[in-house]
Amino acid sequence: MARRRRVYEGKAKVLYEGPEPGTLVQYFKDDATAFNNKKSATIVGKGVLNNRISEYLMARIAEIGIPTHFVRRLNMREQLIKEVEIIPVEVIIRNISAGSLATRLGIPEGTALPRSIVEFCYKSDELGDPLITEEHITAFGWATPQEIDDIMAMSLRINDFLIGLFLGIGIKLVDFKLEFGRLYENEMVRVVLADEISPDNCRLWDTKTNEKMDKDRFRRDLGGVAEAYQEVARRLGIMPEGGPRDIQAPTLMQ
Numbered sequence: 001m002a003r004r005r006r007v008y009e010g011k012a013k014v015l016y017e018g019p020e021p022g023t024l025v026q027y028f029k030d031d032a033t034a035f036n037n038k039k040s041a042t043i044v045g046k047g048v049l050n051n052r053i054s055e056y057l058m059a060r061i062a063e064i065g066i067p068t069h070f071v072r073r074l075n076m077r078e079q080l081i082k083e084v085e086i087i088p089v090e091v092i093i094r095n096i097s098a099g100s101l102a103t104r105l106g107i108p109e110g111t112a113l114p115r116s117i118v119e120f121c122y123k124s125d126e127l128g129d130p131l132i133t134e135e136h137i138t139a140f141g142w143a144t145p146q147e148i149d150d151i152m153a154m155s156l157r158i159n160d161f162l163i164g165l166f167l168g169i170g171i172k173l174v175d176f177k178l179e180f181g182r183l184y185e186n187e188m189v190r191v192v193l194a195d196e197i198s199p200d201n202c203r204l205w206d207t208k209t210n211e212k213m214d215k216d217r218f219r220r221d222l223g224g225v226a227e228a229y230q231e232v233a234r235r236l237g238i239m240p241e242g243g244p245r246d247i248q249a250p251t252l253m254q
């Protein structure tokens with residue numbers, strides 16, 4: 001196989017040049033990091049599961065009319081995506097208090113929020129992804145007011161949709177992080193959902209037991225990380241063919 005050009009290597013994924021201009025191949029690694037890279041480990045099978053889970057969720061979200069970067073899954077660890085200009089803002093949607101909201105505002109973890117809360121963080125590892133407001137986003141030109149409106153509308157629709165989807169399989173969607181980007185197509189530009197949606201960037205709790213089924217298992221050394229991701233995939237009805245055996249398969253050569 002010809003060597004592909006590596007466009008970017010992040011903490012959880014690698015981006016390669018895609019087969020056609022304007023496309024990229026997103027490769028999901030088994031690497032996990034937390035607390036802005038201070039903690040890192042390899043979780044065998046995580047990349048395979050996140051590739052599947054993100055494929056499934058992006059496809060369902062596209063079905064309700066929200067544009068996404070997802071084109072199709074290529075193999076166990078890779079998916080074809082449309083290349084976008086990432087807006088350097090992480091959008092966090094919260095339904096139940098947890099994580100930084102709980103610590104910052106002293107609202108006990110697990111408290112149902114009176115309404116869904118959307119937060120913005122500036123995407124900067126050096127600065128530790130600081131919390132920002134719309135004022136910062138427009139003042140520094142990271143996105144226009146119209147783009148922020150589109151991002152808010154899409155985020156809230158995705159939230160309503162995913163709350164229901166997860167509730168149907170016995171999971172509470174506590175909070176999650178989204179990234180959006182500008183897609184340039186036929187002299188037009190529009191904002192689309194990008195990156196991934198997986199237990200790496202969602203908090204998912206079992207409705208009956210409140211057991212964590214997401215990256216907090218890794219952050220808090222609770223163990224059973226891969227098993228929890230696997231259980232999310234199983235409940236979504238998308239366990240990789242061949243079951244867990246598939247997940248242990250060796251990484252594809254690049």
Ligand SMILES: Nc1ncnc2c1ncn2[C@@H]1O[C@H](COP(=O)(O)OP(=O)(O)OP(=O)(O)O)[C@@H](O)[C@H]1O
Nearest residue numbers: 010011012013015069081082083084086179194195
């Ligand atoms: N469709 C897309 N086009 C271009 N870039 C994308 C697209 N979707 C996601 N990305 C970017 O690809 C990278 C994915 O890698 P990964 O998630 O491992 O990064 P990361 O370590 O979280 O770092 P950071 O997000 O801070 O760059 C991210 O930078 C993400 O913003």
Ligand SMILES: [Mg+2]
Nearest residue numbers: 010011012195
């Ligand atoms: Mg990332």
